Amino acid sequence: MRTIHITASRSYDVVLDEGLLSRAGRLTSEVLPPRRVMVVSDETVFAFFGRIVMDSYKDAGFETAAFTFEPGEHSKTLATLGGVLNALARHGFTRGDCVAALGGGVTGDLAGFAAAVYARGIPFVQLPTTLLAAVDSSIGGKTAVNLDAGKNLVGAFWQPSLVLCDTAVMRDLPMPLMAEGAAEMIKHAVLADPELFARLASTDTAARADQLEDTLARNLAIKRSCVEADERDTGVRQLLNLGHTIGHAIEIVSDHAFTHGQAVAIGLYRITRAAERMGYARDGLSGEIRQAMTANNLPHECDLTADDLLPTAKLDKKRAGSTTTLVVPRDIGECELKRVNDAELGCWFRAGCG
Ligand SMILES: NC(=O)c1ccc[n+]([C@@H]2O[C@H](COP(=O)([O-])OP(=O)(O)OC[C@H]3O[C@@H](n4cnc5c(N)ncnc54)[C@H](O)[C@@H]3O)[C@@H](O)[C@H]2O)c1
Numbered sequence: 001m002r003t004i005h006i007t008a009s010r011s012y013d014v015v016l017d018e019g020l021l022s023r024a025g026r027l028t029s030e031v032l033p034p035r036r037v038m039v040v041s042d043e044t045v046f047a048f049f050g051r052i053v054m055d056s057y058k059d060a061g062f063e064t065a066a067f068t069f070e071p072g073e074h075s076k077t078l079a080t081l082g083g084v085l086n087a088l089a090r091h092g093f094t095r096g097d098c099v100a101a102l103g104g105g106v107t108g109d110l111a112g113f114a115a116a117v118y119a120r121g122i123p124f125v126q127l128p129t130t131l132l133a134a135v136d137s138s139i140g141g142k143t144a145v146n147l148d149a150g151k152n153l154v155g156a157f158w159q160p161s162l163v164l165c166d167t168a169v170m171r172d173l174p175m176p177l178m179a180e181g182a183a184e185m186i187k188h189a190v191l192a193d194p195e196l197f198a199r200l201a202s203t204d205t206a207a208r209a210d211q212l213e214d215t216l217a218r219n220l221a222i223k224r225s226c227v228e229a230d231e232r233d234t235g236v237r238q239l240l241n242l243g244h245t246i247g248h249a250i251e252i253v254s255d256h257a258f259t260h261g262q263a264v265a266i267g268l269y270r271i272t273r274a275a276e277r278m279g280y281a282r283d284g285l286s287g288e289i290r291q292a293m294t295a296n297n298l299p300h301e302c303d304l305t306a307d308d309l310l311p312t313a314k315l316d317k318k319r320a321g322s323t324t325t326l327v328v329p330r331d332i333g334e335c336e337l338k339r340v341n342d343a344e345l346g347c348w349f350r351a352g353c354g
């Protein structure tokens with residue numbers, strides 16, 4: 001068992017261990033009074049783990065309720081948010097009660113935002129069940145739902161009171177969900193941890209399984225350092241966008257034929273290749289990144305050209321006026337923020353292609 005402490009506007013622990021879902025009630029009661037808890041989960045995840053978690057909360061003295069919704073990004077909407085809020089009200093939840101987000105990033109973002117706005121804010125606990133949620137979305141306090149006009153357009157910064165990451169769940173994930181999380185883990189490793197990068201690029205699956213808890217802890221340490229330095233995402237936290245400028249454009253232009261993780265993998269490879277060609281990155285770096293993608297069942301290329309992607313990249317909501325902040329790798333563990341105008345953005349996109 002490991003505990004990583006995160007210091008933010010609300011400070012909290014992230015706990016890593018086997019079998020944490022069955023101890024969720026007791027561990028939550030150590031930080032929040034055992035009153036009412038609403039377990040929010042998609043139907044698939046609730047069918048797997050709902051019973052264990054609900055029983056664990058009951059045993060720890062909580063009064064329990066559950067809200068479930070159809071799995072998938074299409075549920076991360078104002079309508080589902082309204083469903084969670086009305087369920088909280090129907091069960092008489094007050095500020096002394098809490099929400100438990102049991103699931104992947106969709107559940108964490110949705111339940112977290114419901115907790116942020118219900119009664120002007122009630123505590124919530126993250127119980128991540130995907131690798132992406134464990135290493136990325138469950139910490140840092142970004143919560144949101146989508147609008148028709150775009151992803152995560154309405155949300156709040158609202159930190160959880162506790163994050164419980166059950167490593168037994170992470171070990172058993174189906175391959176596509178492993179790959180989604182691996183893309184963000186490779187991104188973290190490229191930002192700050194050469195040893196982690198070597199581990200993720202290795203094809204020794206047995207050794208990698210043995211090191212799972214340590215691998216998760218290293219990822220959390222990297223995300224923690226960005227979040228603690230810049231909780232509201234106006235400075236160094238933007239480093240976490242590595243691979244995402246090109247990646248987001250690929251997701252949108254391909255009409256989500258590529259998943260987020262696949263698109264980020266291609267984006268990370270392309271920005272590294274561009275950095276290499278433009279003399280920023282060490283020779284051979286993009287080849288190493290390509291190998292890490294392959295070892296984790298991720299693509300590194302697609303047919304979309306710079307000209308296909310640029311118009312969409314220029315609409316990215318993370319832009320300030322007509323400049324984009326790119327994250328450029330120089331080596332593993334050495335990346336920097338670079339503000340570029342539209343003409344320079346075109347050069348970077350073209351240099352990454354083909
Ligand atoms: N808040 C943040 O900082 C942040 C960061 C990155 C991503 N996100 C958000 O996270 C979301 C993506 O997260 P995700 O990939 O976890 O998606 P998800 O929550 O939709 O989960 C993916 C699928 O896996 C299933 N699933 C979940 N756990 C499982 C398990 N243990 N075994 C088998 N199936 C399981 C779910 O039912 C779902 O169908 C996006 O909405 C994205 O915007 C948020």
Ligand SMILES: [Zn+2]
Nearest residue numbers: 184244260264
């Ligand atoms: Zn991402």
